[in-house]
Amino acid sequence: MARSSSVIVVGGGIVGLAVAARLAQPRPGAGSGCEVIVLEKEPTWAAHQTGRNSGVIHSGLYYRPGSRKASMCQAASASMLAFAREHGVPAQRCGKLVVAVTQPEVERLRALQQRAEANQVPVRWLEPSEIKEFEPKVAAIAALRVESTGITDYRAICTALAEQLADHGADLRLSTRVTAIRADGQGVTAETTGPAVRADALVNCAGLHSDRVAASGGQRPGVRIIPFRGEYYELRPERRDLVRGLIYPVPDPRLPFLGVHLTRMVDGSVHAGPNAVLALRREGYRWLDLSVRDTCQTLAYPGFWRLAKTYLATGVSEVARSLSKQRFAAALARLVPGITADDLVPCAAGVRAQALTPAGALVDDFLIQTGPRQVHVLNAPSPAATSALEIAAEVAGRVTAGLRATNG
Numbered sequence: 001m002a003r004s005s006s007v008i009v010v011g012g013g014i015v016g017l018a019v020a021a022r023l024a025q026p027r028p029g030a031g032s033g034c035e036v037i038v039l040e041k042e043p044t045w046a047a048h049q050t051g052r053n054s055g056v057i058h059s060g061l062y063y064r065p066g067s068r069k070a071s072m073c074q075a076a077s078a079s080m081l082a083f084a085r086e087h088g089v090p091a092q093r094c095g096k097l098v099v100a101v102t103q104p105e106v107e108r109l110r111a112l113q114q115r116a117e118a119n120q121v122p123v124r125w126l127e128p129s130e131i132k133e134f135e136p137k138v139a140a141i142a143a144l145r146v147e148s149t150g151i152t153d154y155r156a157i158c159t160a161l162a163e164q165l166a167d168h169g170a171d172l173r174l175s176t177r178v179t180a181i182r183a184d185g186q187g188v189t190a191e192t193t194g195p196a197v198r199a200d201a202l203v204n205c206a207g208l209h210s211d212r213v214a215a216s217g218g219q220r221p222g223v224r225i226i227p228f229r230g231e232y233y234e235l236r237p238e239r240r241d242l243v244r245g246l247i248y249p250v251p252d253p254r255l256p257f258l259g260v261h262l263t264r265m266v267d268g269s270v271h272a273g274p275n276a277v278l279a280l281r282r283e284g285y286r287w288l289d290l291s292v293r294d295t296c297q298t299l300a301y302p303g304f305w306r307l308a309k310t311y312l313a314t315g316v317s318e319v320a321r322s323l324s325k326q327r328f329a330a331a332l333a334r335l336v337p338g339i340t341a342d343d344l345v346p347c348a349a350g351v352r353a354q355a356l357t358p359a360g361a362l363v364d365d366f367l368i369q370t371g372p373r374q375v376h377v378l379n380a381p382s383p384a385a386t387s388a389l390e391i392a393a394e395v396a397g398r399v400t401a402g403l404r405a406t407n408g
């Protein structure tokens, strides 16, 4: 693609910055990269999902074989670690345990082992005595050891991506919200809270607002973003020795989230969570954060009521756990019996952007939609931080193909 191609990227989370970096990168045999303009509404990069997650570099064992999540994450667990190391961002391949504490969980752990094999993620089955070698405080009847799981600091990854973009001459604009998009035969214009911006194409990586940004560009996203808050506690520093690495429960295959787990972060702290409760605002990090517009849009969406019917019991129990530290501690004590409510101090929550169909189905895979001069990333839940470089490659490919087709 010639240097004259220009692309607007909406959103300065890890997906937007990775897409922008991929587009701006000079490519061997194809000359210099695109002119890239990144528009981020917050005054800092990674202010939402990316800067408020568990920091795990996932290995790819959970996902439906053949899905984008499965294929991208398998490559991503290596590429994200390599990117972190190359740019001096803290990262470790620390491995994790998925632990079963009841007989039905052992059956599900067997199914997970088969899925890991289908996804070519090496895992090792552990008996109780072997579990103690990795996590002495865990009491479980079986576990899977996943060596390829790692941890990093995704905010620092975003800083490195922004530096790379600056080196390639990208136009990086913080505190700039995109309010509308207009595409025509010659290009695309983003109206913003600052001056309007014109380019050949636009990529929407607006996370919790991606459906609205797509709709403002005349697209029919076909899904609505439902915000699910994930709340965390942290283990008191003097109790961190209860956990060496990452300890996960066996996920319930009927549910979209992995269940509260214990994660040793790159700074040595141990985070516990996240749970999953409906947020009353798209960026609602506390129960008191309420947006009438956001809540009404959720409640007016037919898919929400279909979802609520399916997951009513789970939703009620998640709310009860959100309101009771004792219940939160009890969920963690299933994994590490020594943990009590006194060991936990609250820490910052995150909100997941989860796409929901009108039929009430949570979109499981990454969802990317292409329109005239536009590419919209409409569902990028976990493991999208891990997979950001692979998502970027796919999105950049679509932008390039779209521009080639438009320019004849």
Ligand SMILES: Cc1cc2nc3c(=O)[nH]c(=O)nc-3n(C[C@H](O)[C@H](O)[C@H](O)COP(=O)(O)OP(=O)(O)OC[C@H]3O[C@@H](n4cnc5c(N)ncnc54)[C@H](O)[C@@H]3O)c2cc1C
Residues within 6 Å of the ligand: 010, 011, 012, 013, 014, 015, 016, 039, 040, 041, 042, 045, 046, 047, 048, 049, 050, 051, 052, 053, 054, 055, 056, 057, 058, 176, 177, 178, 179, 205, 206, 207, 208, 209, 210, 213, 230, 274, 349, 350, 351, 352, 353, 380, 381, 382, 383, 384, 385, 386, 387
């Ligand atoms: C609690 C939690 C734990 C998680 N744990 C993990 C994990 O351990 N590992 C993993 O791989 N993934 C994890 N994830 C998922 C991961 O964080 C996300 O998949 C990833 O961060 C998505 O990145 P993004 O760039 O799409 O979204 P975001 O990081 O939310 O970025 C979107 C950006 O768009 C900006 N924006 C929105 N609207 C506009 C507008 N109109 N104009 C300009 N800018 C706009 C926002 O301000 C925001 O900065 C977790 C997520 C959560 C919430």
